[in-house]
Amino acid sequence: MRLDVVTIFPEYLEPLNVSLVGKARARGQLDVRIHDLRDWAHDKHNTVDDTPYGGGPGMVMKPEPWGEALDSVIASGEGRPTLVVPTPSGKPFTQQLAVELSEKPWLVFTPARYEGIDRRVIEEYGDRLDVREVSIGDYVLAGGEAPVLVMVEAIARLLPGVLGNAESHRDDSFAPGAMADLLEGPVYTKPPEWRGRGIPDVLLSGHHGKIARWRRDEAFRRTVVNRPDLIERTDPAAFDKKDREM
Numbered sequence: 001m002r003l004d005v006v007t008i009f010p011e012y013l014e015p016l017n018v019s020l021v022g023k024a025r026a027r028g029q030l031d032v033r034i035h036d037l038r039d040w041a042h043d044k045h046n047t048v049d050d051t052p053y054g055g056g057p058g059m060v061m062k063p064e065p066w067g068e069a070l071d072s073v074i075a076s077g078e079g080r081p082t083l084v085v086p087t088p089s090g091k092p093f094t095q096q097l098a099v100e101l102s103e104k105p106w107l108v109f110t111p112a113r114y115e116g117i118d119r120r121v122i123e124e125y126g127d128r129l130d131v132r133e134v135s136i137g138d139y140v141l142a143g144g145e146a147p148v149l150v151m152v153e154a155i156a157r158l159l160p161g162v163l164g165n166a167e168s169h170r171d172d173s174f175a176p177g178a179m180a181d182l183l184e185g186p187v188y189t190k191p192p193e194w195r196g197r198g199i200p201d202v203l204l205s206g207h208h209g210k211i212a213r214w215r216r217d218e219a220f221r222r223t224v225v226n227r228p229d230l231i232e233r234t235d236p237a238a239f240d241k242k243d244r245e246m
């Protein structure tokens with residue numbers, strides 16, 4: 001997969017050089033290219049934004065630098081990328097969308113400042129590319145760079161061979177399957193006792209069926225407390241099926 005990011009804060013994307021994404025790049029599983037939007041802003045001050053038509057607070061990002069930048073990036077690759085536009089007014093970023101985007105050969109992210117990019121840019125590229133406006137949550141950020149880091153991590157870990165233990169996807173929170181829509185339950189590791197606190201006996205029992213059932217029950221308990229909204233979405237039949245398998 002090729003990932004391009006066009007941003008006025010290239011240094012904000014440095015974290016893509018470390019950890020999971022950094023290793024995937026080093027292994028050649030990910031081709032990540034960061035571009036400074038100001039390289040395509042030719043006036044004396046490399047201006048990339050201006051006041052909004054119609055008045056109002058903040059600044060809007062000008063269309064010309066984005067047009068030149070995106071034309072240049074698109075011309076530098078094979079085929080047509082999916083454009084991912086982080087914006088508070090976008091569709092929610094979900095595990096399902098992460099899976100869908102992880103299957104694309106080429107993504108171009110266009111993080112912008114909070115007020116956003118001149119609408120004509122989205123329209124211009126929407127005519128010829130698959131453009132996805134995506135929000136990572138209902139809270140206010142100064143710009144889209146942090147959402148890009150979030151989305152790239154969620155997508156990269158789904159690429160084949162990137163996450164060491166393929167099994168790890170199975171029990172992800174929000175991953176499809178009988179644990180679908182349940183939060184992950186509590187986890188423990190050595191030492192067996194820490195500050196007078198032990199480990200639940202079932203986890204030391206070696207009885208895989210009981211362990212799996214305990215984990216599912218704990219996941220259910222945590223979901224009821226923290227995300228009751230997800231309980232409605234959980235298919236009881238999936239539980240019964242899982243019970244029979246345990």
Ligand SMILES: O[C@H]1NC=Nc2ccccc21
Nearest residue numbers: 087088135136141143144
């Ligand atoms: O993902 C969004 N969530 C909240 N604020 C934002 C600000 C700029 C871009 C994207 C977002």
